[in-house]
Amino acid sequence: MEVQEPSDEELVHRTQNGDARAFDALVVRFSPRLYGLVYNMTTNHEDTNDLLQEIFGKAYRSIRGFQGKSSFYTWLHTIAVHMAINFLKKRNRRRTTSLDDAENGIENDPVFLEATSQGDPSESANLGELQKKLNESLMKLSHEHRAVVTMFDIQGMPHAEIAKILRVSEGTVRSRLFYAHRQLQNHLHEFIQS
Amino acid sequence: MEHDPRISQLLQSRRGCQPPPEYFETFLSEFQLRQRREVIHRSMWRILGDRIGAFLPVIPVPRLVLVGSCAVAAVSAVSILDWSGDVTDPTTGLVQAAQGSNVQYVLPERPVSYASARRF
Numbered sequence: 001m002e003v004q005e006p007s008d009e010e011l012v013h014r015t016q017n018g019d020a021r022a023f024d025a026l027v028v029r030f031s032p033r034l035y036g037l038v039y040n041m042t043t044n045h046e047d048t049n050d051l052l053q054e055i056f057g058k059a060y061r062s063i064r065g066f067q068g069k070s071s072f073y074t075w076l077h078t079i080a081v082h083m084a085i086n087f088l089k090k091r092n093r094r095r096t097t098s099l100d101d102a103e104n105g106i107e108n109d110p111v112f113l114e115a116t117s118q119g120d121p122s123e124s125a126n127l128g129e130l131q132k133k134l135n136e137s138l139m140k141l142s143h144e145h146r147a148v149v150t151m152f153d154i155q156g157m158p159h160a161e162i163a164k165i166l167r168v169s170e171g172t173v174r175s176r177l178f179y180a181h182r183q184l185q186n187h188l189h190e191f192i193q194s
Numbered sequence: 195m196e197h198d199p200r201i202s203q204l205l206q207s208r209r210g211c212q213p214p215p216e217y218f219e220t221f222l223s224e225f226q227l228r229q230r231r232e233v234i235h236r237s238m239w240r241i242l243g244d245r246i247g248a249f250l251p252v253i254p255v256p257r258l259v260l261v262g263s264c265a266v267a268a269v270s271a272v273s274i275l276d277w278s279g280d281v282t283d284p285t286t287g288l289v290q291a292a293q294g295s296n297v298q299y300v301l302p303e304r305p306v307s308y309a310s311a312r313r314f
């Protein structure tokens with residue numbers, strides 16, 4: 001007999017009533033997805049880990065204020081995206097540009113390379129090179145544009161959901177995406193042509 | 195506003211980018227540890243800030259109005275406390291007068307009767 005997993009709403013309700021284990025279940029459920037979001041924004045494992053801890057910490061402290069007007073998923077992503085953007089702003093103030101961190105960047109990450117380069121080694125080398133270029137191009141985008149690209153293209157979220165998370169109109173999301181794609185296309189022009 | 199499919203395809207290849215499953219087990223343990231540590235080391239101001247932050251969205255009033263009302267309430271409370279500090283004890287005059295003379299009953303003011311002043 002299959003045991004039915006409790007819904008997000010049920011886990012949230014139990015957490016609001018003081019059941020810390022219910023929140024642990026939410027952490028287990030949402031951390032892989034949030035990891036993808038934050039990692040693609042920060043492009044650094046250690047920063048992602050620290051930031052994820054802070055995001056879940058903040059969510060836990062504020063969960064009593066969650067009224068269920070949006071889904072828990074949207075609420076949590078809102079916290080994550082805004083904290084990630086603030087983090088990136090602070091990180092940029094600390095050092096001139098994220099490109100200084102190229103050695104620790106996603107394109108040199110063995111986990112990432114393993115995940116993306118499965119198959120022909122020559123194809124993997126090209127893909128690695130292309131991903132490196134893509135990463136550089138992504139880093140040239142503003143934090144807000146990078147957030148939109150991460151949520152739409154990498155996470156596969158719909159425009160309406162992104163608009164709710166960023167508290168902007170759907171039109172703004174579409175125009176940011178258009179601008180970001182055009183920027184990426186300009187940077188990756190020669191790679192894409194070949 | 196069409197999206198370039200090649201760019202989207204390239205970005206989608208990042209979807210599979212995840213750390214090994216063990217990471218998430220460690221992550222949960224680390225989270226629980228941090229939570230406990232935070233409970234022990236949290237300052238009063240941070241607790242107060244979090245409580246207010248959690249309480250504010252529950253109230254169905256625009257936030258600006260709420261903040262304004264809180265500020266007015268705080269200023270009023272401070273001024274009332276300050277004013278009440280200046281008020282002298284009404285029995286002080288009575289005691290001082292009693293000490294300074296042999297008169298047994300000295301009142302600072304003319305006594306006021308509780309009975310109605312009206313006459314019919």
